[in-house]
Amino acid sequence: MKDVFKQPRVAVIGAGMAGLACAERLLAQGWPVTVFDKGRGPGGRMATRRVTVPSGTGPSGTENGSAADVTLRFDHGAQYFTARDPRFRARVDDWIAVGAAAPWTGGIVRLTRDGAIEHSPGERFVGIPGMSGPTRLLADTTRPRSGIRVAEVTAGEDGWRLRDEKGIDLGEYDRVAVAVPSPQAVPLLAESPDLAYRAASAVMAGCWAVMARFDRPLDIPHDGAFVVGSPLSWIARDSSKPGRASQVGETWVLHGSPEWSEAHIEDQAGDVANRLLEAFRAIAGAAVPEPSHLAAHRWRFSIPTRGIDTECLYDPERGLGACGDWCLGGRVEGAFLSGLALAERMIGAG
Ligand SMILES: Cc1cc2nc3c(=O)[nH]c(=O)nc-3n(C[C@H](O)[C@H](O)[C@H](O)COP(=O)(O)OP(=O)(O)OC[C@H]3O[C@@H](n4cnc5c(N)ncnc54)[C@H](O)[C@@H]3O)c2cc1C
Incomplete structure (x- = not known):
């Protein structure tokens, strides 16, 4: 999954504060990033009902x-x-x-x-x-694809293969950042039992x-x-x-x-x-x-x-990670810092 000669293709699942902060940092690094969100718009729990x-x-x-x-x-x-x-x-x-x-x-x-x-x-x-004002601003640069629920993250021939709930192929990526609430993150981390286990310990x-x-x-x-x-x-x-x-x-x-x-x-x-x-x-x-x-x-x-008291989860060998407020502090600020931390871990690991 790692090829040091090309910029890694990254999928970020979740366009809340954590996913958008992560995507923005990776884009600033020049990495190609695709953000998916199941909602109608970005922001997640930073939400405004009209x-x-x-x-x-x-x-x-x-x-x-x-x-x-x-x-x-x-x-x-x-x-x-x-x-x-x-x-x-x-x-x-x-x-x-x-x-x-x-x-x-x-x-x-x-x-x-x-x-x-x-x-x-x-x-x-x-x-x-x-x-949702700040997340809408972050979405201007990160351009999430709304209305897509990622249902599967599986190891493919040449990276991580993502599929939606109907089995539709969402492409192949070298790195995946799962930026959704912990109970929803667990099945998406199934290929890395250690990460899934740690995500499952958050409540x-x-x-x-x-x-x-x-x-x-x-x-x-x-x-x-x-x-x-x-x-x-x-x-x-x-x-x-x-x-x-x-x-x-x-x-x-x-x-x-x-x-x-x-x-x-x-x-x-x-x-x-x-x-x-x-x-x-x-x-x-x-x-x-x-x-x-x-x-x-x-x-x-x-x-x-109950959080997991670590900035983010990342498996550098496989290029799979997770971030969100459940990692760090349980708040908007923690979500931002967790997303940033995962991006830095990915960049640091190359
Ligand atoms: C009622 C309530 C009150 C709160 N009060 C405060 C407060 O006063 N101060 C404060 O700082 N924080 C507060 N929070 C917490 C704050 O909203 C969160 O900490 C922060 O917004 C979390 O951001 P996140 O990116 O980690 O997750 P989220 O905002 O949940 O973003 C996750 C995104 O992932 C998407 N998603 C989930 N599963 C999938 C999938 N399979 N495929 C594609 N997309 C998916 C969701 O649609 C969502 O947009 C509150 C939250 C709630 C609900």
Whole structure:
């Protein structure tokens, strides 16, 4: 699989932050890179949900007003990112300079079990106009092929052969970077049992995300809160983030805790939305009226509850590796650094 006289052809599976960071670094090295993603667009869990609703809507989306439509946007996956590592911080500054990210200065608190409110300081950033802003920018150079689910990575005559779920040949590559959540990475790493075994040791929890729009501002003094002792672990006034000024009314995102979400992962989305709205009311008191839009999204793999505590996985002999937030830190920043680390390992090994 290794031919030192030619630039290695690389396939990157997954166009989330890790895969795109990996692909960008390899392209900068002059290596030919093809990125595949099963989704409709890049970004993975740095996701923005767009919903078009009538501008005058009654409870739960029933129309009672003018016919004009408005588009709502919700960051229903990653909420914000930190930038502690200087390499990631430099990229965040680049994104800020071109308007793809901005600091989020909203008031964030921690609601403790005994009802106390503790300020939660820290520098936080968000994508512009939605969380997918930075990954869309990375996709401009890495040009992922969307809507393709890679189902097989097998050793061929002259490299790694990739196939989709219908068995369609996706080409042959000298190196493969698997940049997908760990449970989805395991079957793609099957040709290297050691890597598959290590990926399988990571644990990722599901998360139910509820998206709610209220026609009037809610009387809640903070823009985001970590919650304990509730089915919810996080609530946020999504429309308080920079670049969301076109929103009508207020939009909120509520995240079920890992424990609650796992226990209800197979429930119907409508039931989940109502139950988490009730939990929101229990936290916020009488301040929460009926939302004019309410929906829930299930993330089967949201954040790693047990990572593998290594930058990335790479088998230099075979040119097969894996990266993602489950390797390093469980966050957007960790995903970026893991993708970069895998690219550097590949380049270093030649
Ligand atoms: C609800 C929720 C809240 C979060 N909150 C935060 C937060 O506040 N701050 C923070 O820093 N992080 C947060 N995170 C985590 C953050 O989103 C991730 O750490 C980061 O986005 C992971 O990037 P990644 O590239 O490793 O994986 P992903 O973003 O999951 O990208 C993997 C990509 O691979 C694709 N894929 C999967 N299988 C295949 C296949 N077989 N073939 C082709 N493509 C495939 C997927 O479509 C996806 O686009 C949150 C995540 C969720 C879900």
